[in-house]
Amino acid sequence: MDIDKLRQRALSTPRFDRMLADYAAAEHDRFLAKEARDNASRGSKRLGENTQEWLTVYWYATLVLAREGDFEAYMLYLEKNRKPAERFYMPRRAQLQPAVKVIQDLLDDRLDEGYISMPPRVGKTTLLMFLLTYVIALRPDSSNLYSAFSDFITNAMYAGVLEVIRDPTTYAWQEIFPQAKIAFTNAKDETLDIERSKRYHSLTTRSLYGTLNGACDCNGFLIADDLLSGVEEALNPDRLSKAWILTDNNLLARCKQGAKKLFVGTRWATKDPAGIRMSMLDENTDFRNLRWESINMPALNEKDESNFDYKFGVGFNTDFYKQRRASFESVGDEASWLAQYMGQPIDRIGTLIQPEDIRTYNGELPEIEPDAILEACDVAWGGGYYLCSMVGYVYGSEVYIPSILFTKADKYVTRPRVADQIEKFGVRRAQFEKNNGGDEFREWVSNKLASCDHHSIIMRKADPMNVGKEQHIL
DSSP: OOHHHHHHHHOOHHHHHHHHHHHHHHHHHHHHHHHHHHHHHHHHHHSSHHHHHHHHHHHHHHHHHHHTTTTHHHHHTTTSSSSSGGHHOOOOOHHHHHHHHHHHHHTTTSSSSSEEOTTTTHHHHHHHHHHHHHHHHHHOOOEEEEESSHHHHHHHOOOOOOOOHHTTTTEEEEEEEOOOOOOEETTTTTTEEEEOSSSSSSSSEEOOTOOTTTOBBBSSSSEOOSSSOOOHTTTTTHHHHHHHHIIIIIIIGBBBTOOOOEEOOOOTTTTTTHHHHHHHHHHHHTTTTTEEEEOOOSSOOTSSBBSOOGGGGGGGHEEEEHHHHHHHHHOOOHHHHHHHHSSSOOOOOOOSSSSSGOOOSSSSSSOOOOOOEEEEOOOSSSTTTOEEEEEEEEEETTEEEEEEEOOOOOOOHHHHHHHHHHTTOSSSEEEEETTTHHHHHHHHHHHHHHHHOOOOOEEEEEEOOTSHHHHOOO
């Protein structure tokens, strides 16, 4: 068929564009299939001009595109039988297209690795679920691996993939891939095969902290979805280090040459697994031939307006995000707002209070009697944990801090130093955290002060039981 000659003789009509789509299917030509679909889309919008015929051609051309590797066409056709307000992709299409483009570039072998930062609850995990249902059918001989920070998330992903495949009423997966059949499933191991049972399965979902060695030999897509659990892990350098070691030694090691890598999630820290990997790609010349792209999709744009105000009210408008920002700012935790919602992670070890928010003085206290001299001590016994003891001189609403003891030394060093600090600065009331061993530490200091004839009110305070560790830190 000479398409150019046919174009010269015919205007765009349902019959012509159906022929164009048929030719595209026979020749595996996505460009022509897109032309047919675009023509049909324009035709269906011209009321009274064969609307139903145009819609039939539109969906047929979309089906051709889906079978030829167009991820967006797949998602559109997958949900064509659902009501518009119940669909996942169509209401979010305009906002999610940057992420879809990165995925398409991986599918088309224009990229080797992709990194996408997105706020929570905007649809990233469902987008990845659709991608997995696509690649296991489009390329049934490939082995694909999905990983997240917990078994709960990987179990949910496994169940979601099976739901899409097995529910022909809601999803058109079986219509798109009529030859693709489930050959094997194992819910305990979170594995499944398409078309035939294989040693390395079509899909394996496994947490970063689960057993990965021998579980998968990934030659398709490796998808890492939120490898950090949240701020508590981001604040702990040991857990950050462990997350990267597991990513490098267990997760990335499962990839064969040519496997595509996609990291998606919240960037809690610059030294999270995605950050370390991107720094490596950017700085190490051994990776200079790898093609990769990183995009950040923040909650608010440069006009301070929501980037995720989806149709049918399924997203988050500008007011929602501004209120979330105000909530973080009210407790001085702008770092979590920037990381979780704006995709701007920072190294937060020791920087929960920003330097610009700290008032300093020249070391000379006011020449008047203070209203109170207080001390607060966060007790630690050494072993890598820090003790912090601070003295505060109170003048009305102002507090001057002339002394801070911050050390990883063990109790035989810290107990006498805290006692000396209290005596030297004339502390009248001291408060010790009541943690494991806190009472013993407090009693030792109290007895030491008594032997020096220094009288202070020594109190203890327990951690609130109904507050998470990260909130307590803040």
